[in-house]
Amino acid sequence: MSGSRGVRARDQRGQITAMLVLFTICLLLAVIAVTDISASYLRRQAATSLADGAALAASDSAAAPNVYTGSSDEYVVLNEDAAGVAVHDYLRASGAYDAYPGLTADVSVNGHTVHVALSMPYRLPVTMPGVPASTTIHATAAADLPIY
Amino acid sequence: MIRHRKPGVPGPVASSRAERGVRPRGEWGTAIIEVTWVGLLLMIPLVYVIVTLVTVQRSAFGATEAARAAGRAFILAPDPVTARERAYEAARLAMLDQGAPFEPANLMLECGPTPDACLQPGSSVRVRVDLDVRLPLVPSVFGRPAGSIAVAATHIEPYGTFREGAS
Numbered sequence: 001m002s003g004s005r006g007v008r009a010r011d012q013r014g015q016i017t018a019m020l021v022l023f024t025i026c027l028l029l030a031v032i033a034v035t036d037i038s039a040s041y042l043r044r045q046a047a048t049s050l051a052d053g054a055a056l057a058a059s060d061s062a063a064a065p066n067v068y069t070g071s072s073d074e075y076v077v078l079n080e081d082a083a084g085v086a087v088h089d090y091l092r093a094s095g096a097y098d099a100y101p102g103l104t105a106d107v108s109v110n111g112h113t114v115h116v117a118l119s120m121p122y123r124l125p126v127t128m129p130g131v132p133a134s135t136t137i138h139a140t141a142a143a144d145l146p147i148y
Numbered sequence: 149m150i151r152h153r154k155p156g157v158p159g160p161v162a163s164s165r166a167e168r169g170v171r172p173r174g175e176w177g178t179a180i181i182e183v184t185w186v187g188l189l190l191m192i193p194l195v196y197v198i199v200t201l202v203t204v205q206r207s208a209f210g211a212t213e214a215a216r217a218a219g220r221a222f223i224l225a226p227d228p229v230t231a232r233e234r235a236y237e238a239a240r241l242a243m244l245d246q247g248a249p250f251e252p253a254n255l256m257l258e259c260g261p262t263p264d265a266c267l268q269p270g271s272s273v274r275v276r277v278d279l280d281v282r283l284p285l286v287p288s289v290f291g292r293p294a295g296s297i298a299v300a301a302t303h304i305e306p307y308g309t310f311r312e313g314a315s
Contacts, residue, residue: 063310
């Protein structure tokens with residue numbers, strides 16, 4: 001009787017502490033995951049804002065050669081090369097290339113709409129062993145130039 | 149049949165603690181103490197970190213949205229004075245969505261390529277939102293928060309070349 005009682009007392013000693021520590025570690029991992037995901041979302045939001053401005057700048061600059069001559073329907077025909085140059089000028093002027101190292105822009109014109117797709121590597125704020133330390137953020141925007 | 153006995157006097161039937169349902173003396177109250185102290189020591193810093201992260205990221209989200217909304221509101225206004233008022237109002241509303249305060253000093257508007265080229269064809273406006281996010285539960289020292297984190301967002305909005313200039 002006394003032997004079995006002694007074993008049970010030793011086994012139960014400190015179990016609550018172990019459970020609490022384990023629970024805290026799980027919670028900490030969840031916090032790290034949420035932090036990384038929300039930080040990535042914030043970066044994507046900033047990239048979307050950047051793509052938005054770049055698309056507007058591209059639609060404006062790319063329309064320059066055709067605004068008085070090459071109009072079709074109710075929109076100005078956009079030049080793809082000029083749009084690409086305008087996007088890079090915008091990103092350079094806004095300091096995006098310095099703020100977001102590795103930033104790349106893909107510019108295309110489909111009909112009368114210019115599409116800007118930005119992608120940039122993003123290093124996660126909190127890293128964990130076994131989990132990739134960085135991810136890639138993508139953002140797209142489109143703009144056109146209607147004639148009123 | 150229930151037998152009554154005086155406390156402290158060993159009864160003839162239940163001779164051991166285990167049989168009587170009494171836990172060993174070493175476990176008495178341990179769980180409560182561990183939950184209280186270990187739980188407090190681990191949970192309070194963790195909860196504070198979570199609250200701080202949420203506060204800062206909420207402000208960062210609001211700052212980016214505020215800069216973008218202010219830029220859009222600025223270039224759609226009929227004149228520069230109205231543009232600044234609308235830009236501030238748009239930024240204030242964007243921050244209000246996040247439950248964060250916003251003051252005119254948090255917003256900076258700069259027209260390009262020259263400062264007086266606001267709402268002119270070919271111009272653009274650079275919007276910068278600067279916030280000092282106060283850390284939760286940190287008291288003020290001489291009227292200013294003792295601990296804060298700086299959050300900033302910048303957005304450039306082109307006015308457009310083929311538009312009529314504002315008066």
